[in-house]
Amino acid sequence: MFVRAVTSIVLLLSLALQTGCADSPSKDPIAAASAGEPVVPVRVTPVVADEAPDALRFAGVAVAAQRANLTFQVGGVLNRGDLLVGQPVEQGAVLASVYNPELQPALASAQARLRELRSQSEQATREAERATTLYQRGVISAQQREQLESNAASLRAGLQNAEAGLRQRQQLTAEAELKAPFSGHIEALPVESGEFVAPGQTVVRLASGDALEMTIQVPVEWAQGLDKGQRIALWPRAAAEPLWAEISELGQGSSQSSSLYPVTLRLPNGVVRSGDTLEAELPRTASAGLRVPLSAVVRQVDGQAVFRIRDGRAEHLPVTVSSMRGEWAMIGAEGLQAGDQVVYAGLSRLLDGDRVEIRR
Numbered sequence: 001m002f003v004r005a006v007t008s009i010v011l012l013l014s015l016a017l018q019t020g021c022a023d024s025p026s027k028d029p030i031a032a033a034s035a036g037e038p039v040v041p042v043r044v045t046p047v048v049a050d051e052a053p054d055a056l057r058f059a060g061v062a063v064a065a066q067r068a069n070l071t072f073q074v075g076g077v078l079n080r081g082d083l084l085v086g087q088p089v090e091q092g093a094v095l096a097s098v099y100n101p102e103l104q105p106a107l108a109s110a111q112a113r114l115r116e117l118r119s120q121s122e123q124a125t126r127e128a129e130r131a132t133t134l135y136q137r138g139v140i141s142a143q144q145r146e147q148l149e150s151n152a153a154s155l156r157a158g159l160q161n162a163e164a165g166l167r168q169r170q171q172l173t174a175e176a177e178l179k180a181p182f183s184g185h186i187e188a189l190p191v192e193s194g195e196f197v198a199p200g201q202t203v204v205r206l207a208s209g210d211a212l213e214m215t216i217q218v219p220v221e222w223a224q225g226l227d228k229g230q231r232i233a234l235w236p237r238a239a240a241e242p243l244w245a246e247i248s249e250l251g252q253g254s255s256q257s258s259s260l261y262p263v264t265l266r267l268p269n270g271v272v273r274s275g276d277t278l279e280a281e282l283p284r285t286a287s288a289g290l291r292v293p294l295s296a297v298v299r300q301v302d303g304q305a306v307f308r309i310r311d312g313r314a315e316h317l318p319v320t321v322s323s324m325r326g327e328w329a330m331i332g333a334e335g336l337q338a339g340d341q342v343v344y345a346g347l348s349r350l351l352d353g354d355r356v357e358i359r360r
């Protein structure tokens with residue numbers, strides 16, 4: 001009898017506990033799961049306010065705005081005479097030459113071939129003209145006349161090909177001399193006299209000192225809002241006052257994985273030398289925003305979004321990713337504030353309104 005009484009008391013207590021749970025829903029995720037509502041385990045991170053400075057300096061090196069790597073179109077043994085690094089040169093001046101034993105014989109052969117074909121063509125033309133007169137008098141047949149005219153036409157076509165071949169040989173022979181395309185100074189001489197150079201190999205680097213420029217690589221958030229012709233503060237090393245440069249070229253994209261955009265600055269004349277290291281101070285043009293880890297951003301059909309946690313549930317919130325900075329995504333979204341908790345792990349099974357269990 002005692003055992004039966006104890007068993008009855010345990011059953012009554014169990015029924016009372018079940019009745020109490022049914023009357024008041026639990027906030028515990030485990031209790032919610034036992035009640036039939038799915039609970040998704042996730043990991044969260046706070047939204048961080050962007051603290052980028054209002055201005056940032058980017059380093060670069062001053063170089064000549066007009067520069068060229070000069071090469072030969074034919075190979076041969078180099079002769080650059082007494083050319084020296086730093087030597088000023090005028091436009092059109094011969095800087096170097098190459099010796100190729102095939103150039104002159106090939107040119108002479110092309111000239112001889114042209115003379116031969118010109119003589120044959122002139123002779124064939126005279127014969128065709130006589131054939132027309134003889135045909136009109138009935139001395140030769142129409143077939144003989146056509147053969148002579150066809151021979152004259154064939155020789156004229158061969159003459160044109162020979163003239164084109166001679167022009168090509170003359171151009172190749174002229175390419176054996178390297179001339180300055182503009183006035184400037186010798187910046188480098190990578191090859192010594194007497195060495196064999198291949199077609200397309202740089203033998204002289206020429207630079208003009210009339211204008212200098214500098215190219216810097218900047219992230220997209222710093223490139224936004226910049227315009228061609230805009231004045232930029234330029235800081236030489238250990239300078240108390242800035243110089244002023246002007247944006248001459250502004251890249252609209254980058255093929256590099258670093259996502260940096262090239263910005264070329266036209267430097268002031270007379271105060272900067274080629275090779276000087278300078279810092280360009282760019283103002284921050286994009287407005288300050290928020291940032292979250294890249295793993296917290298979900299790509300969906302209708303755009304990008306994050307899941308914010310409110311009262312133990314996931315809230316789907318569309319966002320706009322303006323740029324990326326390392327492992328961070330710079331975002332903008334209405335209603336999202338610094339300090340809000342967003343999900344960065346467990347997103348594959350998460351839907352809007354799901355109850356979540358935050359794991360550490």
